[in-house]
Amino acid sequence: MQIAIIGLGKTGTDMARRLRRCACEIIAFDKNSQITRRLAAEEGIIAVNDLKELVRKLLPPRVVWSMVPGGECTEDLFKELTKVLDADDIIIDGSNTHYVDSQRYGSELAGHGIEYIDVGMSGSVQGLNQGYCLMVGGNKKTVQMISPALRILAPAADRGWAHVGTHGAGHFTKMIQDTIENGMMQVIAEGFALLHNKEDFEFDLGQLAELWCNGSTISSQLLDGAAKLLKDGQDLQNIVPFVCDPSDDRWATFQSLDQKKMAPILSMALQQRFNSQDDESYVNKLLAMMHNKANNQSIG
Amino acid sequence: MQIAIIGLGKTGTDMARRLRRCACEIIAFDKNSQITRRLAAEEGIIAVNDLKELVRKLLPPRVVWSMVPGGECTEDLFKELTKVLDADDIIIDGSNTHYVDSQRYGSELAGHGIEYIDVGMSGSVQGLNQGYCLMVGGNKKTVQMISPALRILAPAADRGWAHVGTHGAGHFTKMIQDTIENGMMQVIAEGFALLHNKEDFEFDLGQLAELWCNGSTISSQLLDGAAKLLKDGQDLQNIVPFVCDPSDDRWATFQSLDQKKMAPILSMALQQRFNSQDDESYVNKLLAMMHNKANNQSIG
Numbered sequence: 178m179q180i181a182i183i184g185l186g187k188t189g190t191d192m193a194r195r196l197r198r199c200a201c202e203i204i205a206f207d208k209n210s211q212i213t214r215r216l217a218a219e220e221g222i223i224a225v226n227d228l229k230e231l232v233r234k235l236l237p238p239r240v241v242w243s244m245v246p247g248g249e250c251t252e253d254l255f256k257e258l259t260k261v262l263d264a265d266d267i268i269i270d271g272s273n274t275h276y277v278d279s280q281r282y283g284s285e286l287a288g289h290g291i292e293y294i295d296v297g298m299s300g301s302v303q304g305l306n307q308g309y310c311l312m313v314g315g316n317k318k319t320v321q322m323i324s325p326a327l328r329i330l331a332p333a334a335d336r337g338w339a340h341v342g343t344h345g346a347g348h349f350t351k352m353i354q355d356t357i358e359n360g361m362m363q364v365i366a367e368g369f370a371l372l373h374n375k376e377d378f379e380f381d382l383g384q385l386a387e388l389w390c391n392g393s394t395i396s397s398q399l400l401d402g403a404a405k406l407l408k409d410g411q412d413l414q415n416i417v418p419f420v421c422d423p424s425d426d427r428w429a430t431f432q433s434l435d436q437k438k439m440a441p442i443l444s445m446a447l448q449q450r451f452n453s454q455d456d457e458s459y460v461n462k463l464l465a466m467m468h469n470k471a472n473n474q475s476i477g
Numbered sequence: 478m479q480i481a482i483i484g485l486g487k488t489g490t491d492m493a494r495r496l497r498r499c500a501c502e503i504i505a506f507d508k509n510s511q512i513t514r515r516l517a518a519e520e521g522i523i524a525v526n527d528l529k530e531l532v533r534k535l536l537p538p539r540v541v542w543s544m545v546p547g548g549e550c551t552e553d554l555f556k557e558l559t560k561v562l563d564a565d566d567i568i569i570d571g572s573n574t575h576y577v578d579s580q581r582y583g584s585e586l587a588g589h590g591i592e593y594i595d596v597g598m599s600g601s602v603q604g605l606n607q608g609y610c611l612m613v614g615g616n617k618k619t620v621q622m623i624s625p626a627l628r629i630l631a632p633a634a635d636r637g638w639a640h641v642g643t644h645g646a647g648h649f650t651k652m653i654q655d656t657i658e659n660g661m662m663q664v665i666a667e668g669f670a671l672l673h674n675k676e677d678f679e680f681d682l683g684q685l686a687e688l689w690c691n692g693s694t695i696s697s698q699l700l701d702g703a704a705k706l707l708k709d710g711q712d713l714q715n716i717v718p719f720v721c722d723p724s725d726d727r728w729a730t731f732q733s734l735d736q737k738k739m740a741p742i743l744s745m746a747l748q749q750r751f752n753s754q755d756d757e758s759y760v761n762k763l764l765a766m767m768h769n770k771a772n773n774q775s776i777g
Contacts, residue, residue, distance in 0.1 A: 299689070299692065299693035299694050299695075300692045300693055300694055307692060308692050309692060310688065310689060310691060310692035310693035310696075312685075312688065331691075331692065332691050332692040333691070336687075336688075336691045337688070337691035337692040338688070339684055339685075339688045341678075341680065341681070341684065341685060341688070342678045342679065342680060343678070345678070346678050346680070349672075349675065349678060350672065350680070350685055353668045353669075353671055353672055354668075354689060354693055354694075354695060356668060356671075357664055357665060357668035357695050358694050358695050360660075360661075360663075360664030360667070360668070360742070361660075361661050361664055361695060361697075363660075363742050364657055364660030364661055364664060364742055364743065364746075365657060367660070367739070367740040367741070367742055367743045368653045368654075368656060368657040368660070368729075368740075368743065369653075370738060370739075370740070371653055371656075371729065371732050371733060371736065371738070371740060371743075372649075372650070372653055374736045374738050375649065375732070375736070378641075378642045378643070378645070378646050378649060379642065380641065380642060380646070380650070381641070384639055384641065385612075385639075385641060385650055387636075388610065388612065388636075388637070388638070388639045388641070389599070389610060389654060391610060391631075391632050391633070391636045391637035392599065392600045392607060392608050392609060392610035392631065392632040392637040393599035393600055393610035393654055393698075394599050394600055394654075394658050394698055394699060395599075395654060395657050395658050395661060395697070395698070395699070396610075396697065396698045397661075397695070397696065397697030397698065397699070397700075398693075398694055398695070398696045398697065399694060399695070399697070400697075429668075429671065432671050432675070433671060436671065436674045436675070438670060438671070438674050439667070439670075440667040440668075440670070440671060441667070441745055441749060442660070442663050442664055442667055442742055442745055442746055442749065443664065443667045443668065443671075445741055445742055445745055446664075446742055449741060449742065
């Protein structure tokens, strides 16, 4: 199997290594040519300097896996790719693209005869060695054509990857996966904070997280991660309490608004992140001012 | 090892079986003598008819594991036990007792020279075959004395059980474990509802849950359970949307109020359960009435 990977960040690089180690021929392109040259030296991939060279190295129908960031980078790359690829070639989009854009890419690329596959990828931290969970959207025939690569990238040939629906379905399910993940993390964090704040018991949070990973109903990969972190220290003195908000979370809340169906906890987990980012909260200032005024008046 | 178990519900019965199969001598008492007699026939446990007989069958220092429900039943049982047990005997409380009561039991029983151990137990559905996750509170020496039983009941001798602190620590941590579990379940449910409501993709929810159990960051025992349920059907036509609210959840919210520390998602997951129980919500009626009135006036 021959496959091109564009965008050699952490996940792109690890994917290239994992595929290469199963004897795939990998053509790699990144704006930073140092990365591709190092990967060529280390793993025997073929580094190329531009998209034209990339296309020349591939036998049709070509398979190009994009790992550049979603949004503008992906948009620009796909425009360039349509100029150099031929009909029946395949573009796989492994970024966190909004599913509405994925649906549009599917139609636009089909206009050039190019097949589009959107792949939501989870588990990238340990993906190189343990494989990626892959949610695949697109038409069945194309998914079957690229399945040899999916079987290598997944944790096992027969599990951890699935064709979940048409164009956009892969990125839609990844969005939901991410918002569930963020919600779970919030729940775990609140629970452990209640333990931490209950000072009279002097709980060992690392011990508890590890304990719960063995046979309790909350055993999970996220708790496992928390256990590893908490074992290194539970005072968190050097951690700034600022939590980022991935765009997936906002999209999931939009989805709830769009559907007019409740997702109160997922939405509130997102609000909680905004709150963490807002040291100078105007809401809290205004509330404080109003309460101070009310207190002064009742005293006065 | 010799151990008495009082209260042979699902978990008490499974515990008795698991201990018995590792050659423990089990003395069992339940108000329903049919249960203990059946268990005697099936597993070779010793069924007794009252607490006096139970005490006579045990060699001191006696170990009595209570699996009656927390609250009044436990309170009453401990009063009876103090009349028949001797100093240095041990009572283990495997119920979901509120940790403040567990702390009080620790002191009160100590007044009679009786050792008290509170054990939070998780994983009771599959406990018989896979073992229980055990959070143990009490003094170190007593925990060591009962550790042979803990090593059998846990998933493995050296993991899945831990001495987490003094009297009450076992039940406090179980309360937190339960509220994390309930929060996680709410998050999973909201995520899958967003998938279900997005009708144009026609997602197979069972497929997705199973997929995510293989290598995704949200893989967890709860998702595994959801996968099994959703594979049997995802329309849920015969399910009444009424969700119970275990007392642990309310206690965890009290804990947050007591600490004056935020736990917004855990608290809201509980509120969401109240909401599910309230078909005739007075809040919603009142809001509907106010909005109807406002609309009529603006039209008029």
